[in-house]
Amino acid sequence: MKKNLQDFAGQLLLVGCGNMAGAMLERWLEWGLNPAQVAIIDPQAAPREKIAQFTSIAEWQAAGRSADWIMLGMKPQQLGEVAEQLGPHITNEVRLLSILAGVSLADLAARFPEAKGHIRILPNLAARIGAGVSAVASLGDADASVVTPLLATLGDVVPLAEDSTMDLVTAFTGSGPAYVFRMIEAYAAAGERLGLSPEDSLALANATFGGASALLAESGERPAALIAQVASKGGTTQAGLDVLDGDGQLAALLTNVLRAARDRGRELADIARGES
Structure with missing residues (x-):
């Protein structure tokens, strides 16, 4: 059992935990991430031992207020609903991560203006075994290197200078x-x-x-x-x-x-x- 993420700090909230986000989570847990540091908002997600899973709007809002990291992993079409319900409860201490196809950093900043940083990640399914590749881009002063400890457990990490290339990278490595x-x-x-x-x-x-x-x-x-x-x-x-x-x-x-x-x-x- 790898323990590289034992020192990971803060509470991580996953909004959506389907195939891709679920593969990332399983890899992080394998590498020592404490399940008590993770919560999930996804009524469809299979229950995971020792990980809190929230279904009601009130629970969403409380989870948003207590999170240090929020990763958006639901369908891109659900962005408006999630932003409406969760956005007002995100503090300026939260780093917002997104694996949503097609949703730019500018879109994220417009929907979640209070977040401390906006970081876009494009992983692929081989992350499940640590053989994936994750492209990453950040907005403004946000430092994408803060997610390197998480992403390095999934495979190669490729920083992108321009968020505008992410649509092609989504097709190229994500798909x-x-x-x-x-x-x-x-x-x-x-x-x-x-x-x-x-x-x-x-x-x-x-x-x-x-x-x-x-x-x-x-x-x-x-x-x-x-x-x-x-x-x-x-x-x-x-x-x-x-x-x-x-x-x-x-x-x-x-x-x-x-x-x-x-x-x-x-x-x-x-x-x-x-x-x-």
Whole structure:
């Protein structure tokens, strides 16, 4: 059991505790965060031992007044409701953290003007095992480094100079694991269609993608250099690469995937601001 967060100070209130916020919380508890320092506002969240969970508006307000840290992890469309019920009860000693897709730092500052600092975090699901990446941006004088002890337990931390890039990062790294999982699923399905059993195809696909990613990370080489080590001219690998690279279709497909996810993040921001 890791104990790196035993010295974490203050009370942490999670507003929303779904898949992403829940994965972050489980990792923090594993690394020594005291459950008595955590409270949750989320009627849908599964009960967690020794962690207070609030459901009524009165409890929300009391929790907001007593919190030192508040992390917004609900749906972006719920921002207006949460700001209305919780915002007036946040003191100027509270640091506000947000993992809400599409909700900018300016939006947060407008909704929660009394907060001591506004910090936007974009983690991804691999945070559950400490292999994630968290992009982080802060507003004005807010120092994003104050959340480094929390975020470092989740994996890599990448500070962003501009909050305006967060919509693309949301699509690129936040949504990214789902796209990788889909590609592994499709790769396994292709193996099955060509004659492998479903079990063997999925096991081999998982091992192939996992091993390739581990090798890329460990070697420090560029992907192209490793491709050259696998593919030989006129060989089987090159025959497959010729299909993947044909007419730039793969790059175009992934560009369209990221564009769609980025644009949806912007739409969610408009909804959160009541503009759509």
